[in-house]
Amino acid sequence: MAPHTGPAEPPRLTEDEFGVLYRRLLSRAAWASGDRGALVALTPARVAAATREVRTGRTVTLAAPVETLPGPDNPEPAKHRMRGQPGEDAAGGLHFAMDRFAMNVHGDADSHIDALCHVIYDGTLHGGVAASSVTAYGATALTIETARDGIVGRGVLLDIPRLRGVPWLDPGDHVTADDLSSAETAQHVRVTEGDLLFVRVGHRRRRGELGAWHAADARAGLHPSALEFLADRRVAVLGGDGNNDTAPSSTEGVDFPVHVLAIHAMGLHLLDYLQFEDLAPVCEAEGRWSFLCVIAALRLPDATGSPVNPIAIL
Structure with missing residues (x-):
């Protein structure tokens, strides 16, 4: 495949330009302004249609293993502790490892x-909900409990490094709307209303081959203007193998413009730091980039998010 160099570097946005983009996307996403946000696009009919993506029954995880050792991008890793040491006193009787x-x-x-x-x-939060609804004891509105019944739909993976003929996008590089459209063409797939859109930038492959780095300061992601593509297609969810936002930010005065546009303006649940290194080769081998996808967050009624293990079913 010939390398695709992509469009010219997209411009930085001033605060005023970002404000115009924010208001435009807010208006276009008025259909998703309720408590469930864009998940309202996942109608029973669309979920039923997504099951027709299953052909071989193969399942593939889109999650990375949970890490318990600190690193440049993970100074506060998950803590895993065994409750007791059952192996030392398990000579007889019943015991439980916990x-x-x-x-x-x-x-x-x-x-x-x-x-x-x-x-x-x-x-405010999405939909004009008062910020005071988030307290020191948890949130009282728009929590991850909104997704308690699971998020199930047609997943589509757009592989931008594949499009450009590179193993990964370098930190600071941007995915544009043109990249997303070109990836559709190259992969013979089209993102449609209610889809769960996953965008690969190669963050996990770079991390695996070169080692972890301070991703908070430098990472590839979507340019804010790429959210116009998502608004056009009325996607239900956005997920990436990085943070979805580029660092350094492309927007004056806003550190996470994609998070603001996607979550606050458009009502999209975001999935960050997934991994597509298991899924992409399967899609390549099967010659298709769409699949049934099941996302099950933990039931944490007051929480602003959850660890997650999305499953693609092909």
């Missing part, structure tokens, strides 16, 4: 899903 976990859900290493209460922008 665990305890603690996790910083919104870190830069572990796969997780962001609830609609995760982003506070200009004093």
Whole structure:
């Protein structure tokens, strides 16, 4: 495949330009302004149609293993402790091995899903809900409990490094709307209303081959203007193998513009730091980039997100 160099570097956005983009996407996503946000696109009919994506019955995880050792991008890793040491006194009778976990859900290493209460922008949450609904004891609105019945639909993986003929996008590089459209063409797939869109930038492959780095300061992601593509197609969910946002930010005065636009303006649940290194080769071998996808967050009624293990079923 000939390398695809992509469009010219997209421009940085001023605060005013970002404000215009925000208001435009907010208006276009008015259909997703309720408590469930864009999940309202996952109608029973669309979920039933997504099951027709299953042909071989093969299942593939989209999550990375939970890490318990600190690193440059994971200074507060998950803590795993065994409750007791059952192996030492298990000579006879019945015994149970038990665990305890603690996790910083919104870190830069572990796969997780962001609830609609995760982003506070200009004093409100998605849909104009007051920021005061998020307290020291948890959130009282738009929590991850909204997705308690699971998120099930047609998943589509757009592989941008494949499009460009490179193993990964370098930190600071941007995925544009043109990239997304070109990837559709190259992969013979089209993103449609209600789809769960996954965008590969190669973050996990780079991390695996070169080692972890301080991803909070430098990572590939979507350019804010690429959210116009998502609005056009009315997708239900956005997931990436990085943070979805580029670092450094492309927007003056806003560090996470994609999070603001996707969650706050468009009502999209975001999945950050997934991994597609298991899925992409399967899609390549089967010659198809769509699949049934099941996303099950933990039932944490007051939480702004959850660890997650999405499953693609082909």
